Amino acid sequence: MIAFVSGGARSGKSAVAEALARAWRSPAPGGLVYLATARVSDDEMATRVARHRRERGEGWLTREAPLDIAGALDRVPVGACVLLDCLTLWASQVMFEAGLEGEAGCRMLRQWVETARRREITLVVVSNDLNEDLPPRDELVWRYLVFLQRLHRDLAHQADRVIEVVAGCPVDWKGSIDGKDAVDGKHPDDGKGETS
Helix, strand or coil: CEEEEEECCCCCHHHHHHHHHHHHCCCCCCCEEEEECCCCCCHHHHHHHHHHHHHHCCCCEEEECCCCHHHHHHCCCCCCEEEEECHHHHHHHHHHCCCCCHHHHHHHHHHHHHHHHHCCCEEEEEEECCCCCCCCCCHHHHHHHHHHHHHHHHHHHHCCEEEEEECCEEEEEECCCCCCCCCCCCCCCCCCCCCC
């Protein structure tokens, strides 16, 4: 199962994705994995990472993979449920650090989707909707948005389930909801503070 969860900044998308991952978790040890693409580069980011870990609670095995998602998926237990947060940061690192975009980036994405399917990993991927404003004037920013949207389209095509989160409300665009994998309908903030 591959699920793609997107939404604007602070829309509640991470909370929705976490709820899906918990619902789909494997009972095996290490069966619930948080795969972080962020690099902790300053105190603000370290504080944010610590807050997210507290909010997720117990039971998560955390791994970091700023670029090599397929390699990271090869190292998690077969059949695990992996929450990848987030495609937006991964895309920026692929484009600006690795110097790849377009078809090369899409090949990398397809490779990690194939790795997840081959290893029977349930993969929940989170990303930001950044293309909701006027087109940017900066050429580099425009190229990044084009690349990210291409990744979004490619992932949505490959995913079994596609969810957009608007103001904390999950909207299913692809895939069906049944009692096993439905998000519980609670507000993702659930009184814990800001959500991303």
